[in-house]
Amino acid sequence: MIPTEEDGYSRVRPRAVALAGRPDGWTTRRWLVAGACAALVVLAALAVTGGWVFARSTQISNRLVDQSTPALVASVQLEQSLTDQETGVRGYGLTGQPSFLDPYTSGLAQEKDSTVRLRTLLAHDKPGLADLGRLLDSARTWQQDFAVPVAAEPGGAPIKLATARADRGKREFDTVRAASDHLQLTLQNARDHARSDLQGARDFRDVIFSVIALVIVAMTGLVFAGLRRGVTLPLGRLSDDVRKVAEGHFDHRVSASGPADLRSLAQDVESMRERLVAELAFSDTARGQLDEQATDLRRSNAELEQFAYVASHDLQEPLRKVASFCQLLQRRYGDQLDDRAGQYIEYAVDGANRMQTLINDLLAFSRVGRLHSDTSTVDLEQLFARTVDALSLTVEEAGAEVTHDPLPVVTGDGTQLGMLLQNLVSNAIKFRSPERPARVHVSVERQDALWSFAVADNGIGIAPEFAEKVFVIFQRLHTRDAYPGNGIGLALCKKIVEFHGGSITIDPDHSPGTRFTFTLPGPAAAPSSDAATAAATIADREADAATGAAEAVTR
Incomplete structure (x- = not known):
């Protein structure tokens, strides 16, 4: 029989018990969720900062491309239109030829276009609008005092009015030039300031992106370091311990380290190892008992072999003698025995024959799978x-x-x-x-x-x-x-x-x-x-x- 607890072989129970319910401490999942959330917060902050930098750079670039530079170009065109007017009126005044008024006429049209464009571009630039207003006031004064009266005189000969008002016209147009120069200087300063802001934004963008790259690299390093320390190393130690146990070192203890769930897993494996040690100890005891029983079984089989030999030879010989002598008794003394005695002899012979048949059947049954x-x-x-x-x-x-x-x-x-x-x-x-x-x-x-x-x-x-x-x-x-x-x-x-x-x-x-x-x-x-x-x-x-x-x- 295999030894059981009832036979006095109580199994050794492992002292370590698997953790029940929630593990004590932060689990790997909790660490990963917390780390992922922190990383997402940092990345979100970096993304907002990067977006703000991009938006600011775009805003400054748009102001430079769509406002400052076009305004400066429009101011130059406005100055050119006023210069064309002055040139045309002055030429007409000196010669009286109507063809000299063409630059004046086209200059008036260009002045209107440039003025409308400048007002649109400088809608949010109060200093620029003020300078533009002073320039237009000066141009309107020159036009009313000199350009319009001279252009209204009939041609064919030099215009006397132009000669009479030449000095006054020159002073007023110099005022126009000064106002135009001041406007252009204001717009030039605005454009330079926008360029400086754009360069500063680009430098700030480069710094921010460098910081973002450094933060991402640092976060990546922290992730790898955290995974190595919190997951890889504990799993490696657990694998080494389990491998040693699997190689047959059942007395090697499985250590627990790392997050709570990995410690719980290590404790479960340690509990399983102790259970295996207990089972192996019980199996060794049972194997010893089975070896003893196998020895007893081989001895019993040998005795059965001897019994089969006795049954096939020694037991059948007395049965044959019983049957033979009963039949001899019946033949020799049959006339001296009554019917009941003859019946008894037949019973004895039949019983001996059936006993012999039964022994042969048992021998045939026992030989199946053993002899053949x-x-x-x-x-x-x-x-x-x-x-x-x-x-x-x-x-x-x-x-x-x-x-x-x-x-x-x-x-x-x-x-x-x-x-x-x-x-x-x-x-x-x-x-x-x-x-x-x-x-x-x-x-x-x-x-x-x-x-x-x-x-x-x-x-x-x-x-x-x-x-x-x-x-x-x-x-x-x-x-x-x-x-x-x-x-x-x-x-x-x-x-x-x-x-x-x-x-x-x-x-x-x-x-x-x-x-x-x-x-x-x-x-x-x-x-x-x-x-x-x-x-x-x-x-x-x-x-x-x-x-x-x-x-x-x-x-």
């Missing part, structure tokens, strides 16, 4: 033919018809398989129905790596409630007077089938009669022709040897 255990390829077609030939007298007396499907080649012991077929066929004939001729059919079909056989008859059948009982040794469903035998045949069949790795059952749906189904393995490989011939020769010899043994079992 050599497996080879067996041609069941030939083996069945020899089996039916050995039962030919019984078949002829019963008037039975025995048929079969083409039978395959299987792997097994030829002697035992011959006993199996002979027992099943002889039982089918023995338990035939008196109401109809006996019909026995052996069928077979392939089931993956196994062959499924069926031996069906039309006899008296077996009730479903006895389907398992008939395979128990010495279990009989009828009296010896009705059907002779010792109740060991089907038990022998079951032992032979199970020895070959199959199973045997009774088909409950078959009617009338009984249908036994059993499975046998197919051959491992197809034998060559020489090997097949040799196997057939061996099978012939084994079948001949099985015939005598099977006849003893089925009596």
